[in-house]
Amino acid sequence: MVDHLPLTRPTIDEETIAEVAKVLRSGWITSGPKVKEFEARLSDYFGGRPVRVFNSGTASLEIALRLAGVGPGDEVITTPLTWVATSNVILAVGAKPVFVDIDPVTRNIDLDAISPAITPSTKAIMPVDLAGLPVNRDRLYELAVSHNLRVIEDAAQSLGSVWNGSRIGSIGDLVSFSFHPNKNATSIEGGCLVMNDETEAKLAEQYRLQGVLRSGVDEMDVKVPGGKFNLTDVAAAVGINQLARIDEFNMRRRELVREYFRQLDRQEIPDFKIALPVMDFERSNWHMFQVILSGDPDAAGRGDVMKRMAETGISTGVHYPAIHLFSLYRRAGWREGDFPHAEHAGRNILTLPLFPSMTTSDVKRVVDSLINALKP
Ligand SMILES: *Cc1c(COP(=O)(O)O)cnc(C)c1O
Numbered sequence: 001m002v003d004h005l006p007l008t009r010p011t012i013d014e015e016t017i018a019e020v021a022k023v024l025r026s027g028w029i030t031s032g033p034k035v036k037e038f039e040a041r042l043s044d045y046f047g048g049r050p051v052r053v054f055n056s057g058t059a060s061l062e063i064a065l066r067l068a069g070v071g072p073g074d075e076v077i078t079t080p081l082t083w084v085a086t087s088n089v090i091l092a093v094g095a096k097p098v099f100v101d102i103d104p105v106t107r108n109i110d111l112d113a114i115s116p117a118i119t120p121s122t123k124a125i126m127p128v129d130l131a132g133l134p135v136n137r138d139r140l141y142e143l144a145v146s147h148n149l150r151v152i153e154d155a156a157q158s159l160g161s162v163w164n165g166s167r168i169g170s171i172g173d174l175v176s177f178s179f180h181p182n183k184n185a186t187s188i189e190g191g192c193l194v195m196n197d198e199t200e201a202k203l204a205e206q207y208r209l210q211g212v213l214r215s216g217v218d219e220m221d222v223k224v225p226g227g228k229f230n231l232t233d234v235a236a237a238v239g240i241n242q243l244a245r246i247d248e249f250n251m252r253r254r255e256l257v258r259e260y261f262r263q264l265d266r267q268e269i270p271d272f273k274i275a276l277p278v279m280d281f282e283r284s285n286w287h288m289f290q291v292i293l294s295g296d297p298d299a300a301g302r303g304d305v306m307k308r309m310a311e312t313g314i315s316t317g318v319h320y321p322a323i324h325l326f327s328l329y330r331r332a333g334w335r336e337g338d339f340p341h342a343e344h345a346g347r348n349i350l351t352l353p354l355f356p357s358m359t360t361s362d363v364k365r366v367v368d369s370l371i372n373a374l375k376p
Contacts, residue, residue, distance in 0.1 A: 002313035005362055008355045010181045011249065016241040023237045031209075034233035038240050042192055045243060047170035049194050050201040053236065054208055057156045057178025057191030059229035062089040063207045064174040064193050065124070066224075067200050068150040070095050074123040076152075079109040080323045080342040081349075082128040086154050087323050095123070099324050101339040106278055107290075107349075108135045110341075114143055124150040129158035129168065131319075132184070132287035133278060137163040137171065144173070152176065156191070157287040159184050160250040169194045179239055184253070184285055185246045187239030190231050252356040253286040259360045260289050260352070263367035273299070274374070286354065288319060291370075293348040300374055302348055308373035314366055315353060322346030 023034060035053060042051040054060045070076060072094035078086055080099040087097040100113035107130050114125060125144055127135040135153075144151045153168070155161075156178035161168045169175045172194075177183075179190035195201050203224070206213060211226035231239075242249075261279055273294040278284075293302055300308070306316050322342040324334035336343065352366050 002311075004313045005315065005353050005358075005365065006355075007315040007317045007351065007353050008182050009357060010186050010242075011245070011356050012238070013241065013245075016238055019237045019241060020234055023233050026233075029234055030232045031230040031236075032233045034236035034240065035231055038187070038231075038236040038243070039192075041240055041243055042194075045169075045246075046167065046175075046194050049170065049196070050198055051192050051194050052201055052204045052208065053187075053190060053192045053231045053239070054229045055191075055231050055235075056189050056229070057176060057180060057183075058085045058089060059208075059227075060176040060178070060191035060193045061085065061126075061152065061154060061156075062092055063204050063229065064152045064176050065089060065093045065095070066207055067193075067195070067203055068124055068152060068174060070123050070150075070152075073121060075119060075121045076124045076126050077109075077114055077117050077122060078126040078154075079128050079130075080339050081107060081130060081320060081345055082154065082323065083156070083320055084323050084326065085156075086126060086128055087329070090126070096121075097329075098122070099334065099339060099342075102342045102345065104275075104341040104345070106133055106135075107131070107292075107345055108133065111136060111139045111143065115147075118147055118149075122147070122149060124152055126152045126154055128154040128156070129161060131277065131290055132158045132161050132285040133280060134158060134161050134163045134168055134283050141172070150174070156180075157183065158285055160246050160285040162283050174200075179235075179242070184249055184287055185239070185242035187231065187235040187242065190235050190239055249356045250285045253354060254281055256354060256358055256360065256363055257281075257286045257289055259363040260354075260367065263364050267367065267371050288351050289354045290319065290349050290351045292345055293350060293374075295344060295348040298376065300376065302350055305350065305370070305373040309366075309369045312365075312369040312372075314369050317351040318349065319351050320346065320349075 074095040090097040103110045151173040153175040158168045175194040179187035207226045208229045211222040211224045275292040
C-alpha cells in the first residue's frame, strides 16, 4: 500500500477545536459575537476597511455585484479561467458575463484585452488572482477609472497576497475572499467582502439576511430583497484562529514552492515540456502550485498523468476547465476557439499538492511521480 498524499488539507489546531467546543456550549451558535469579532479582526487585517462575512465566497461575490448596482442589461468583464462561481454570480444577478482571454504567462485575465471588450453596457470588471498571483492592480485600476467602471475583485484565492507592498484587500474597490477548506485560511465554509464605506457595509448586512433593517426596540423594515447568507459563530470561531495563522501558513507554502522549483530544476524538463508558474516570492500567497502540460498529441495526456500519479498515492487536481465551454455558457453563444490561451490551460493545467503540513520530501515525491508519469 502506498501512502496517500492529498491535494490539500486544512491545518486545524487543538486551540481551534477547543474554541469551537466553547461556542457550541455557549448557548449561541449562529451569527453573534464571534461573527462580530471575526469581522473586526478581518478589518484590522485589511487596514481598517469595513468587512462583512458571509456563508460562502460565492455569496460575498453576489452581494458585491448587488452593492455595485449590477443587474439586468449590464455587462461584467471577467476571465474564463477561474472557478465557475465567478461567472455564475454574474448570471445570478441577471447580468451578462463578458469573457476575455488570459495572459498565458500569469494565467490571469489579459489586461490588454479588456479595453476592446468594453461597451456602453459594461458596468464592472471582475478579475481573479488565480492561484494567488495578483492581477496587476495599477493597470487594472487605471482601466477602471478611465472607463468609469466598478471593480469587484474575486480575491477568493489571494488572502495574504501583496501588491506593491499592500495586502490584497487593503486597497481597491470591492474585494471578495473565500474561506472554503481548500483556501489558505478556512472557516469551513465562508467568505468576506471588503468594502469602501459604512453605507455599503450596512447594505451588505441587509442583502445577507432577508433585507431586514432593525430600529428602535421593536421595529423592523425590509427595503431590498435579501437572502440567507449569514455565517455561524461556530464557523467564525474557526476563521478567527485561522486568520491568526495566515502569515505562517503562507510562509510555509512559499518554502514548499521553493522546493518545487528546486526539484523541477533538477529534472530534464525540456523533454517533457511543461510550463511552470511565474516564480514569484513577493506577491503571491501560493494558493496553488500548477503546471501546464504541453498538450502535444504524442505526450501523455492530463488524464493519464493524473491516473499514473494516483497510482503512486498522489492526488492532483484541475483548476479549472475554461468556463465558456461549459454547456450553460455554450448555449449563450461561446464556442471553441474563442479564447485559445484559456482553452489550452483549461485542457492541460494540473494542480499539484500544496498545503502547510506537507514536507519537503513530499514535494520531491510529487515531482518524481510527475516526471515518471510524463514519460511516454
Ligand atoms: C473558491 C472560489 C470562489 C467561491 O468561494 P466559495 O467559498 O467556495 O463559495 C469563487 N471564486 C474563486 C476564484 C474561488 O477560488
